[in-house]
Amino acid sequence: MQVTSDTSILGRAKSSVEIKPLYTEKISKDEAKEIKEQIQKGANEMAFKSASLQSALFRKDDAFAKEYEEFQTFLQDIGYEGKPIAQLSQEEASALVSEDGFFGVAQTSQRIADFVINGAGGDEKMLRAGREGMLRGFKEAEEMWGGELPEISQETMKKALEMVDKAMYDLGYSVLDTEV
Numbered sequence: 001m002q003v004t005s006d007t008s009i010l011g012r013a014k015s016s017v018e019i020k021p022l023y024t025e026k027i028s029k030d031e032a033k034e035i036k037e038q039i040q041k042g043a044n045e046m047a048f049k050s051a052s053l054q055s056a057l058f059r060k061d062d063a064f065a066k067e068y069e070e071f072q073t074f075l076q077d078i079g080y081e082g083k084p085i086a087q088l089s090q091e092e093a094s095a096l097v098s099e100d101g102f103f104g105v106a107q108t109s110q111r112i113a114d115f116v117i118n119g120a121g122g123d124e125k126m127l128r129a130g131r132e133g134m135l136r137g138f139k140e141a142e143e144m145w146g147g148e149l150p151e152i153s154q155e156t157m158k159k160a161l162e163m164v165d166k167a168m169y170d171l172g173y174s175v176l177d178t179e180v
Helices: 005-013 029-056 063-077 090-096 105-120 124-145 151-170
Strands: none
Touching: 029 063, 029 105, 029 124, 029 151, 105 124, 105 151, 124 151
C-alpha cells in the first residue's frame, strides 16, 4: 500500500507558503491562517469524496459510470491498489464496503480522521477547521445525493468525528468551541 495518500493531497494544497519544520521556526498569523484553510479544504474534499464513493458503490443506475474517471485519481491518492471499481463484481464491491473492507467504516473513517489530525499537527484551530471541513463535506455530499446518505456514510462520518474529537480531548482541547 502506498503511503502517499494524505501527503499527496496536502502537498497539492500547498501554495506559496511552505510548512515550516516542526518546532524549529515560528509561523506568522497569515501562514497559520493559510495552513488552517488548507487543512479545512482538504478535510472537506476527503470527506465529500469518501462519502460519494461509498454511496456510488450502492447505486443501481448509470451514475457510477459517470463518476468512474473522477474517482481514479482520488483512489490512488488514498492508497487503493485494488481492481478498478467499475470492474468489480457485486461480491467484490460488497467486500470493499464490508466492516474490514478498504471502503468500510473503519478504514475510511480512519483515513479521514488521520488526514485532519496529522494535518493539524496538534494545533487547536487547525483541528477545529479540519473538523468543520469534514462536516461541510458531508453536508455537500448529502446535497448532491439529494437527501440523507446511506447508513455506511453516516456511520463513517460519525466515527471519523469521534476520532477527531478524541484527539482534541487527548490534547486538552474542549470539543465545544468556546470562541463562539
